[in-house]
Amino acid sequence: MESLFRIFTVPEAPDSTLGQIEKHLSENLEDFLSSHIVAQERPLHEIEQDFADSTIPEQPEFVSSHTETLLKKLVAQSVHTASPRFIGHMTSALPYFLLPLAKLMVGLNQNLVKIETSKAFTPLERNVLGMLHHLVYGENEAFYHRWMHNAEYSLGAFCSGGTIANISALWVARNNLLAPRKGFAGVGAEGLAAGLSHYGYNRLVILVSERGHYSLGKAADVLGIGRQNIVTVATDENNRIRVDALRKAAADVTASGGRVLAIVGIAGTTETGHIDPLQAMAEIAKEYRAHFHVDAAWGGATLMSSTHRPLLAGIELADSVTIDAHKQMYVPMGAGMVLFKDPGLVNAIEHHAEYIIRRGSKDLGSHTMEGSRPGMAMLVYSALHVMGRRGYELLIDTSIKKAKYFAELIDRQDDFEVITHPELCLLTYRYVPFGLKAQLPHASHEQIKEMTPLLNTLTRYIQKTQRENGRSFVSRTKLTPAQYGHEGSVVFRTVLANPLTTETMLQEIIAEQRELASHAKNLMQQIKTTAEHCGLLVQEPSAL
Amino acid sequence: MESLFRIFTVPEAPDSTLGQIEKHLSENLEDFLSSHIVAQERPLHEIEQDFADSTIPEQPEFVSSHTETLLKKLVAQSVHTASPRFIGHMTSALPYFLLPLAKLMVGLNQNLVKIETSKAFTPLERNVLGMLHHLVYGENEAFYHRWMHNAEYSLGAFCSGGTIANISALWVARNNLLAPRKGFAGVGAEGLAAGLSHYGYNRLVILVSERGHYSLGKAADVLGIGRQNIVTVATDENNRIRVDALRKAAADVTASGGRVLAIVGIAGTTETGHIDPLQAMAEIAKEYRAHFHVDAAWGGATLMSSTHRPLLAGIELADSVTIDAHKQMYVPMGAGMVLFKDPGLVNAIEHHAEYIIRRGSKDLGSHTMEGSRPGMAMLVYSALHVMGRRGYELLIDTSIKKAKYFAELIDRQDDFEVITHPELCLLTYRYVPFGLKAQLPHASHEQIKEMTPLLNTLTRYIQKTQRENGRSFVSRTKLTPAQYGHEGSVVFRTVLANPLTTETMLQEIIAEQRELASHAKNLMQQIKTTAEHCGLLVQEPSAL
Structure with missing residues (x-):
């Protein structure tokens, strides 16, 4: 004892x-x-x-x-995950000063659901949400003075990550669309079937590009909307939503008795890092009186770079924005945020209890999906202060520059090709042996269909073996590149966010991949034979 | 740079x-x-x-x-929150050894959504879920050997806290009830309105006692079921659900074309710490083919005490159970879990993507509501190993003993009365001056109605002032005690989970409350006058 x-x-x-x-x-x-x-x-x-x-x-x-x-x-x-050769996922190195601060945060063990267990952490969290809101929407001082610490309103909500942030945003959108009015207590109270029937819609639809994050499907499932009612819209050759296709999809939904609940723009797709044309999307959302949500879980931090901020033009028109501090803001895992343009929007999901989050209290729990939560906001606050906007700007600019270097490096190789070029610090590429790099862009659809499965197997093999060897790590995904007739193509996926990754390391990573390919003798032989068989000209490695 | x-x-x-x-x-x-x-x-x-x-x-x-x-x-x-005089909420002291381990966990910055960013943390988390599953369900070794590390199944899901755990459990229940079958792709795909219509129900209903946690309302809202379809069932004088009332409620729902989706038992209500008659509830759930969920966010850890485990008899019949490690398991904020009796149950919410959580992978993200998540499971693992079941048993037994001591201490006072007696380590009480303690139990409903608002004001005043003075903290809530004609009564609420809280401290806490009451001269005078006015005999403090 x-x-x-x-x-x-x-x-x-x-x-x-x-x-x-x-x-x-x-x-x-x-x-x-x-x-x-x-x-x-x-x-x-x-x-x-x-x-x-x-x-x-x-x-x-x-x-x-x-x-x-x-x-x-x-x-x-x-x-x-902190290794500079770990360039495969969005989890990266942390600034060291956050570790003792994290220990402090854990040791204080505050619970941010209510003031009584968090005191100063509550205004701190509201402050961080205010800073991020300002970063996105740039309202004036009077606005933040009025709303930032206002008990009845909220500029956003902290949560464990982007998935909960996206679900929260769409939850808010759903409850605002099917709001209480005479004869109807609201979707929150009466449920979705009653809401649809009262408002006379046969279904709610969420429109997003085919590059949307899988959490949106989860959101549609959880919220009772149904995964089938996520209508994915085609993308252009740069993985950006096609505005014409979006407009058509919205019209189709409406014409068939559905209601466009939300249009979701992506600012930094998870797989390729591309940014949707947000401005044009906002206009369509306005036209259809749909909620405009921007999933900037990855790309949001880019707003801190004066150079690259213009890429996200239109984000300030979003009704809600998801940003993950544990991604490009270099904060430890568990720090997601959703921001709301209109501080009254979250009232659609307000809830209370007798022992906490009473009406009129400043308890943060009245507007969040989660209940008890740790004080992760402190780490975001500290990171913003210690690195400053300029520090982040430098980090983001450097990452994008490095991704562009890597793309050029790959372009220069005879046996590697870039599949998606970097807009942020992500790019995808693959290994294409035997001089096929020069020929594939001119190949027929039949030839592409012959070759792609084999190249996919090779890419998968290289990625897995490299991971198993443990010296470096890139991830892989499956894209449908426009340049290859939308054939499902497995690619290496890299995220170049670690400041310590050097150009030499990138050179070594592709050297290792080339080496690994050469070990897959049977597969390489098969690629060669098939290429010849389907009429592509094959070169020996020595000839390159 | x-x-x-x-x-x-x-x-x-x-x-x-x-x-x-x-x-x-x-x-x-x-x-x-x-x-x-x-x-x-x-x-x-x-x-x-x-x-x-x-x-x-x-x-x-x-x-x-x-x-x-x-x-x-x-x-x-x-x-x-770690102060032994902070006895108002479920956030308590932490064992110190968890702090350096937390720093290690944060520093490693693993992301448990997928193996590629978590490696050994994935089997560790599955192991922790297995241990908790074993604690609840006690299946044999072969069972855990078969399922614990099986990619296609899951014994539960980690999450940030009890709210997400409860939502996840009801999400799984909803998707299993309105499952895919011929002519219907399932509620997850087609949405809730289509699901209800296909299965021919006019609504889904969740049955829970009036002491249920507010997160259940949130779950009903989020999941599209509607808060009105949470049917709250009356409790007995010990805050436990009335089985007869539950049975009637289930029958009423069914008779009116509704479908009982889930019956939720509470193992440790947030306000009073009482445990529902789980066994009897399980039988009713079975009868109505409803999902039986037990919210043991607080009480789950009690299963580690041989003495008090029988209080939760019947929990092993639950289809799903919520347990928060950051409550009575003394782990830092952010460690919730939901366990599933049947390892195949979670397949109803399965989801995949191309770059992670691919089909057949062991990525934990395919069965969780959250996406990217930290490795909090490590801290639960460490706490279970360093303290052992016996350590927890000692902590839990001591807490309950202390709560019983505190109840007796309050009983012995002339001017304090226990409102709800402790079953676990929670109890509620209030201050009742002028000898009213002896009279209120025999007072007429009219007299109770006269006195209660004033006593409520006094309790609120004492609680707030004590909090502001900062020497100690109890929380407050509003109950409807059976002994007082279900009149809404504000009470002090205490959670005696801090091992360092002493009996002397408890004596000091009520001494301070008595002192604070004596300062509220106007209010005290008003209580006295009203009591006399409505025919209650009043004693001067000196006469006690």
Whole structure:
């Protein structure tokens, strides 16, 4: 009992056992973070053996011995998301100063659902939402003075990530569209079937490009709208929604008795980093009195760069915007936000209880999808202050420049081709051996259909093997490139957000990929034979 | 540029600037956590002045100077949720060993949506879900061997907290009820209106006691079911759902063309800590082929106590169970879980994408409501190992014993009365001066109606003033106690989960409340006059 109490008591000295464990952990973390590999290869089924016991341990264990187990079984088998050679996903390096601050945040253990368990964290979170709102919408000082700390309104909502942010935005849109009025208590109260019937719509529809994030499908499912009522609109050769196709889709929905609930623009697609023509989309949304949501989970931070901000022109017309601080704002996992242009919009999802979030209170929980939540806003606040807008600008400009360098590097190779060029710091590419790079752009659709499955297999093989080798990591996805007749093509996908990634590393990454391809002898032979068979001219590597 | 890169680079020595800042922060945190006050009183509108600037700072700031600002403006104005005198909410002290581990977890910055950004964290999380599943359902070893790490199935889902857990459970229930079948692609695909119409129900209904958590209303709203279709069922004198009333409600719903989607049992109501008769509820759920969900966000951890586990008998019959590790499992904020009895149940919300959570992958994101998520499961894993089942048992038994002591202490006072007795470690009570304690139980409904508003005002006043004084904190809520004709009564609400709360502290807390009441002279006079006026016998404090 005594020893159990002790673990809840402040450890007295830095040379206490816990102090020493902390030091040991910090050193280990630093070793891990500065190591040059991306992952130690060990098959998942082997790791699963270390996590196979389904019984809660009966007896307590010393922190020191447990820590050793963790370091060996967990940390050593984690992914080095901070490695500069980990350029495959949107999870990147963190600025080091956030780690002690994160410990502080966790230690304070505030719960932001209500003032009584968060006090100053509540105005801080509202402040961060205000800063991001200002970044997007640029309202004047009087606006923020009036709304930022106003109990009855909200400039946005914090949440664990972009998915909840997107769901929240569409929830708000749905409840505002099917709002209470005479004879109807609102969709929130009466439900969706009653709402549709009262308003006389046969369905609600969300329009988004075919590059939209999968969380939108989830949102349509959760909200009762139905995944089939996400109408995906075709994109142009740059993965941007085709405005003409969008206009037609909206007209079709309306003509068939449906109602366009929302049009969703993407500012930085997850797969290719492209940005939809937001301004034109906003106009169509206005025409159809639809909610205009912009999913800027990735791209939102770009607004801090004077150079690249114009790419997002029109975002200020959005009714709501999703931004993830744990993506391009370099904050640890778990910091999503949705911003609302009109501070009264969120009242459509307002809720109260007797013991907290009472009417008129400033409790943040009255306008969020989640209930109890940690004070992640503090880390966003600190990151914004310590790096400043200019710091972010430098980071973002550098990332985009690096992506452009990488695209040029790939262009210069005889056996790699860029599939989507970078607009933000994302690009996709693939390996195309035997001089096919020069020929594929002129190939017939039949030839493309012959070759693509084999190239897909090769890309998959290279990506998996490179990941398993653990020196570097790019991800992969499947696109339908316009230049290849919209044939489903597997590509390498890279996100160049780590400031420590160098040009040399990028050169090494494609060198390794070329090397890996050469090991896949059977597959390479098959590609060669098929190419010849379908009439493409094949070159030996030596001839290149 | 150089200095910007440096912040992403591992600091070299413990005596580096960042090392020193970290030390300073740790000391400050320790000071804060060991201080005896609950909150420094400073009006919120003053604190808001510190967070009033809506512009993102243009220039970077030194970490050292930013840290000082944070300590002064934020930390000093936070709530001491770890204080043993903070007994008002479910946010409590943390075991200290979790802090360095939390820093490690944040530093690793894994993203659990997919294996490629989480590797060993994925089996670890599945392991934790397995352990909790085992705690609830106690299946045999073969069961866990078969399902725990199976890519196509899931024993549950991690999430940021109980609200998302409850929404997820009801989402799964909704999609399983209105499942795909011939001529219908399922509610997830076609939407709720189509689902109701296809299956021929006029509405879906969720049945829960009037003590159900407010997140269930939110779930009904989000899921398109409608808040009006949460039918709240009356409770008995111990805040447990009345089984006869539940049975009648289910029959009424069905008779009127509705369909009982789910029956929700509560294992530890948020306001009073009572546990519904789960076994009986499970039977009714079975009878109506309704999903049986148990919201054990608070009470779930009680299963680790051999003494008190029987209170939750019947939980093993639930189709799904919510447990919050950041409540009675003493893990930092942000660790919710929903468990599913049948590992195939979650397939009703399965979703995929091309670049992650591909079909057949072990990516956890295919079965969760959230997308990108931090590795909070690690902290649950560590807490379970370091404290062990026996450690938790001791903590839980001690808390309940302490709550029973506090109830007896209040019972012994002449001017305090217990409103709800503790079943878990929660209880509610209020201050009743002038010997009214002895008389109210025999008072007429008219007399109760006269007195209650005044007693409510007094309770509110005491609670707010005590909070503002900052030495200790109890919360308040409004109940409808059976013993007082279901009149809406404001009560003090306490959660006695902090192991360091002593009996002396509890004595001091009610002494302070009595003292505060005596300062409210006008109100006290009004209570006295009204009591006399409506025929209740009044005693002077001195006579007690």
